[in-house]
Amino acid sequence: MSDDYTLAELMCVVAAREMPQTGVVMLGMGLPVLAGTLAKLMHAPGISLCTEVGAFDWAPAPDVTRAPVGIHDLILNDGSAMVGDMVDALGSLLMGGNVDVGVLGAAQMDRFGNLNALCLGDYLNPERRLGGTGGNTEIACLAKRVLSIMPQERRRFVPRVDFNTSPGYIDGPGARRTAGLAPQGPNRVVSTFGVFGFDTPDGGESGSCEMVLEAVFPNMAPDVVQIETGWELRVSDNVAEIAPPTDEELALLRRLDPHHFYLTPGRY
Amino acid sequence: MSEHEAVERFVEDGDSVYVGYTSVAYGLTHEIIRQKRRNLECLGGSVGPQATLLFMAGCSNRVRSGYIAGALRPGAVTEMMNDGRLQFEDYSNQAIALMLMAGALGIPFIPTRSFLGTDYLSPEYQEHPGGIPGYKKWEVMDSPFDGQKVVLLPALKPDVAILHAHRADEDGNVQLWGHMGDAKWAFWAAKKPIVSVEEIVSRDVIRADPGRTVVPGFRVAAVVHMPWGAHPSPFVGHYDADYAFHAKEMSHIGQAEGYEAFAAEWIHGVEDRADYIRKYVDTFGKDALDAFRADTGPWPEPDVSYAHASHLRFRMPEKDAP
Numbered sequence: 252m253s254d255d256y257t258l259a260e261l262m263c264v265v266a267a268r269e270m271p272q273t274g275v276v277m278l279g280m281g282l283p284v285l286a287g288t289l290a291k292l293m294h295a296p297g298i299s300l301c302t303e304v305g306a307f308d309w310a311p312a313p314d315v316t317r318a319p320v321g322i323h324d325l326i327l328n329d330g331s332a333m334v335g336d337m338v339d340a341l342g343s344l345l346m347g348g349n350v351d352v353g354v355l356g357a358a359q360m361d362r363f364g365n366l367n368a369l370c371l372g373d374y375l376n377p378e379r380r381l382g383g384t385g386g387n388t389e390i391a392c393l394a395k396r397v398l399s400i401m402p403q404e405r406r407r408f409v410p411r412v413d414f415n416t417s418p419g420y421i422d423g424p425g426a427r428r429t430a431g432l433a434p435q436g437p438n439r440v441v442s443t444f445g446v447f448g449f450d451t452p453d454g455g456e457s458g459s460c461e462m463v464l465e466a467v468f469p470n471m472a473p474d475v476v477q478i479e480t481g482w483e484l485r486v487s488d489n490v491a492e493i494a495p496p497t498d499e500e501l502a503l504l505r506r507l508d509p510h511h512f513y514l515t516p517g518r519y
Numbered sequence: 520m521s522e523h524e525a526v527e528r529f530v531e532d533g534d535s536v537y538v539g540y541t542s543v544a545y546g547l548t549h550e551i552i553r554q555k556r557r558n559l560e561c562l563g564g565s566v567g568p569q570a571t572l573l574f575m576a577g578c579s580n581r582v583r584s585g586y587i588a589g590a591l592r593p594g595a596v597t598e599m600m601n602d603g604r605l606q607f608e609d610y611s612n613q614a615i616a617l618m619l620m621a622g623a624l625g626i627p628f629i630p631t632r633s634f635l636g637t638d639y640l641s642p643e644y645q646e647h648p649g650g651i652p653g654y655k656k657w658e659v660m661d662s663p664f665d666g667q668k669v670v671l672l673p674a675l676k677p678d679v680a681i682l683h684a685h686r687a688d689e690d691g692n693v694q695l696w697g698h699m700g701d702a703k704w705a706f707w708a709a710k711k712p713i714v715s716v717e718e719i720v721s722r723d724v725i726r727a728d729p730g731r732t733v734v735p736g737f738r739v740a741a742v743v744h745m746p747w748g749a750h751p752s753p754f755v756g757h758y759d760a761d762y763a764f765h766a767k768e769m770s771h772i773g774q775a776e777g778y779e780a781f782a783a784e785w786i787h788g789v790e791d792r793a794d795y796i797r798k799y800v801d802t803f804g805k806d807a808l809d810a811f812r813a814d815t816g817p818w819p820e821p822d823v824s825y826a827h828a829s830h831l832r833f834r835m836p837e838k839d840a841p
Contacts, residue, residue: 338703342613387611418635
């Protein structure tokens with residue numbers, strides 16, 4: 252076990268551990284690409300990694316020198332079972348009901364797991380405009396489950412996202428159905444402090460549908476997680492402690508991000 | 520056809536232009552800026568720095584997209600969006616892909632199950648500062664067949680699509696492969712697809728491998744032979760992204776001074792893409808250009824066969840009597 256790692260590195264390692272062993276995984280922009288590549292090479296060789304740009308079941312060579320730099324990286328053509336286009340990927344694959352887990356990042360997340368990738372502040376007079384949702388919206392609407400990766404900061408973990416680009420459980424039980432969406436979950440969140448589930452046994456029909464702290468990183472206490480969370484956080488009765496990254500996990504993660512495209516050394 | 524002629528003949532002021540995110544036609548983008556087209560609308564599921572160049576150059580004042588790379592960092596593009604100089608409507612990657620598909624299919628709208636449950640559909644946001652006046656963006660309805668809630672999106676039929684592709688023949692048949700975002704539907708939706716290609720090949724090459732043709736010549740307005748036409752964007756089979764060029768030359772194109780400096784040197788300072796590449800080699804050396812040429816090849820060359828039996832037999836031969 253190594254204790255020489257950053258919280259952002261541990262976040263990626265844990266997100267990789269949270270990937271399913273099999274099934275179709277659609278990777279959103281940013282950290283999901285790094286975590287997905289790590290999972291495929293390490294914990295979950297059976298998953299089919301797909302992107303909205305049109306790579307289907309990408310299988311990186313064991314000695315691949317880097318994770319894709321973004322979801323339009325040419326490396327995703329190399330070793331995919333199929334390459335197609337966005338109608339194939341976000342239409343037939345995703346909207347057709349074939350994506351088991353969507354892996355997403357964003358600028359903000361709220362207590363119901365809604366994400367915001369569009370603007371900070373009021374949409375009609377934003378404090379800051381962001382790039383935009385890309386495919387984040389449809390993946391959140393249509394994947395059977397969502398795994399979100401998000402650095403734990405109070406300005407990111409907000410009571411209500413400034414703009415809901417990507418619905419989780421929206422505003423509580425029954426909201427997905429009312430909106431016309433299928434049940435979803437169990438959804439998961441991995442932050443730089445720990446791992447969260449959601450209080451709903453049936454994908455949003457009942458329960459509070461709020462985020463619940465289930466496990467913390469080594470030497471992290473739930474009340475510290477609360478400090479960087481913008482609402483009164485639900486905490487599981489038995490919060491587990493997450494194992495630190497193994498040397499193997501860390502070495503592979505660092506090999507996959509040789510230019511620090513994803514993880515800036517020293518951040519978090 | 521030269522890039523000068525293609526843009527001069529087929530891109531008009533006020534045109535809507537698909538610019539895309541994969542198969543980025545940077546060479547054609549630069550030519551549009553040299554020819555000072557005005558009031559263009561940029562379209563694409565995600566639009567990258569090539570759209571930022573068009574906004575900064577004053578060529579484009581409107582955008583419909585799911586991701587605007589130029590708005591990622593505060594700067595001139597977000598200022599233009601805030602003060603109305605750049606009109607915008609926010610969609611998503613899937614929405615634009617489906618809207619182009621509807622345009623290609625000749626149908627007026629297309630339903631999606633995306634956007635349900637999001638704030639995009641909130642009544643208070645349907646008219647917003649910087650929005651396109653009088654534009655009907657979508658409509659939520661229950662399916663007349665099974666009652667399922669859907670969002671109807673209007674068809675997109677861009678006046679022009681600029682795209683970079685692998686190769687074309689003398690008839691304008693265009694081949695493109697690899698993951699391709701929403702490019703394929705843009706070829707079919709656009710009234711005037713303008714395609715730059717790495718290679719011009721003979722008819723035989725195209726017709727020996729027709730599965731890789733994404734649009735036949737009769738649907739293409741212009742083909743321009745333009746090696747390195749996507750640089751500094753990546754182009755599968757030929758070259759990877761030139762991140763160093765992005766970092767050194769293009770990192771400040773979202774600010775007026777940074778844009779002016781880049782444009783003076785790399786857009787207005789050259790005649791065409793061939794001249795741009797000569798300048799690149801003169802400035803950074805041949806090795807810099809060669810450094811990101813495609814050089815991997817762990818997989819065997821694809822052996823694509825479209826062979827068939829040369830003589831069809833419709834009747835079984837008579838069996839010899841026992």
